[in-house]
Amino acid sequence: MGRQPCCEKVGLKKGPWSAEEDQKLVSFLLSHGQCCWRLVPKLAGLLRCGKSCRLRWTNYLRPDLKRGLLSEEEEKLVIDLHAQLGNRWSKIAARLPGRTDNEIKNHWNTHIKKKLKKMGIDPITHQPLSLAQHGPLKQQQQARLDEPTKPLAASQEGSVSGTGANDKEEVEEAAPTSAPPMGVACSAASSASAVSPSCSSSASASAAPPGAVVDWPDLFEMDGIMDIDWASFLSGDGGGSRIGVDLFDHYSDVGFDQQVWM
DNA sequence: AACCTGTACAACCGCCTAGGA
DNA sequence: ATCCTAGGCGGTTGTACAGGT
Numbered sequence: 001m002g003r004q005p006c007c008e009k010v011g012l013k014k015g016p017w018s019a020e021e022d023q024k025l026v027s028f029l030l031s032h033g034q035c036c037w038r039l040v041p042k043l044a045g046l047l048r049c050g051k052s053c054r055l056r057w058t059n060y061l062r063p064d065l066k067r068g069l070l071s072e073e074e075e076k077l078v079i080d081l082h083a084q085l086g087n088r089w090s091k092i093a094a095r096l097p098g099r100t101d102n103e104i105k106n107h108w109n110t111h112i113k114k115k116l117k118k119m120g121i122d123p124i125t126h127q128p129l130s131l132a133q134h135g136p137l138k139q140q141q142q143a144r145l146d147e148p149t150k151p152l153a154a155s156q157e158g159s160v161s162g163t164g165a166n167d168k169e170e171v172e173e174a175a176p177t178s179a180p181p182m183g184v185a186c187s188a189a190s191s192a193s194a195v196s197p198s199c200s201s202s203a204s205a206s207a208a209p210p211g212a213v214v215d216w217p218d219l220f221e222m223d224g225i226m227d228i229d230w231a232s233f234l235s236g237d238g239g240g241s242r243i244g245v246d247l248f249d250h251y252s253d254v255g256f257d258q259q260v261w262m
Numbered sequence: 263a264a265c266c267t268g269t270a271c272a273a274c275c276g277c278c279t280a281g282g283a
Numbered sequence: 284a285t286c287c288t289a290g291g292c293g294g295t296t297g298t299a300c301a302g303g304t
Contacts, residue, residue, distance in 0.1 A: 038289070054290075058291095102293095105293075105294085107270090107271090
């Protein structure tokens, strides 16, 4: 029995998103909230599949996203969490408010891996390279590479993080032991779910109920926002659908401050 | 100036899982 | 208990851009 495609792909657009598409999606989501992703493209007038819309939103368009390179503190935290959790980027991202799993994964692959190697540390085992190359950990790692994905994750957990806990327990219990005092980070751990329903892609989608919009003002307090011109975007200067005034009106009663965006 | 190569990151793909029917 | 669907996750690919030759 073949797996059904996530959506009817015929006639759907792929590849990079245009500014107009972004605007349509953001406009729709801000005014209607997140509901059934499959319906979003239809209702928003987009020729994209729902999955693509969700990804675009969680990885790029969410207003609470930080843009730009990870700070040193964030990097350290990522390394520390990776040592505990392995490649479970969504769980790592959950500890870094405003960062997405995709962003962290990319940053890991392009920056941190190299840094660690330069420092003589194996980015997979987090052991010194000389040990990692010849020691039992490396062998275990190699063995893991030959295993299917899930067992790999499980065994990685066992050997790298040393915990046999299930996911939920890990997230709650695996507080970084050697992480820097987390200004960023730990506000991360402690407030991620409380302050921002979407501090990570995983947190966001599941934490915010469909149509839940009351937490938006909290999100807007995040210091970094995507680098598009939100001011003109929200005020409708950019052409296309207009969400500016209505949006501010809509959220005025929950403290939505237009000045933040202008 | 043109071409080549490496890098960064956005986006896609396929699988897994939770939850509802 | 089983099936189906939507959403989530991690790995991989594609592409734009920067730097070097």
